[in-house]
Amino acid sequence: MTVSVLTITIAVLVLAVALFVFRAVPGVRAFFKFRGTRLVTCPETHEPEAVDVAAGEAALGAFYNEPTLRLNQCSRWPERENCGQDCLSQVEADPQNCLVWSIVAKWYEGKSCVFCRKPIGPLHRLDHAPALLGPDFKTSEWNSVSPEELPKIFSTHQPVCWNCHVTESFRRLHSGLVTDRPLEPKRTM
Numbered sequence: 001m002t003v004s005v006l007t008i009t010i011a012v013l014v015l016a017v018a019l020f021v022f023r024a025v026p027g028v029r030a031f032f033k034f035r036g037t038r039l040v041t042c043p044e045t046h047e048p049e050a051v052d053v054a055a056g057e058a059a060l061g062a063f064y065n066e067p068t069l070r071l072n073q074c075s076r077w078p079e080r081e082n083c084g085q086d087c088l089s090q091v092e093a094d095p096q097n098c099l100v101w102s103i104v105a106k107w108y109e110g111k112s113c114v115f116c117r118k119p120i121g122p123l124h125r126l127d128h129a130p131a132l133l134g135p136d137f138k139t140s141e142w143n144s145v146s147p148e149e150l151p152k153i154f155s156t157h158q159p160v161c162w163n164c165h166v167t168e169s170f171r172r173l174h175s176g177l178v179t180d181r182p183l184e185p186k187r188t189m
């Protein structure tokens, strides 16, 4: 009798764990799918805006099989915090390609630094961020720019590698300390 009660308890526990894992998988998947800042075209202004989906809530919704997609942040907030969030249909239609990270990676793809001509290479989260050279000849890292400004900036700025960005920033900020030496002809013994 005790053995059968124990067997049933274990069976129920195993079933509960299996059910939890079965429901947790789509939840975790939804979390990774919807996290991160995205660029959408605002249905009201037809301008690019940066939005963040409430990824934790989307994960819980997927766990309970009640899909819920809601914005957590938008570059038009707090002024338009009560909008209908119609832009969410753009996120749902193509969650990957509207990620700011994907848009930036795509822009730098195949481009070379405007100063040293070295290829910028693929974006890596742990690497130093590449930079942009503006029409004012100032360089800035791409992630220091407001995401919603990026589409406009990409049409007026040029790619700069991180090393050249550091050099150029130093040159600009400490112009008195930098001397550009002309190349000396090679000496022969």
Ligand SMILES: [Zn+2]
Pocket (backbone or CB within 6 Å): 113, 114, 115, 116, 117, 118, 160, 161, 162, 163, 164, 165
């Ligand atoms: Zn460079």
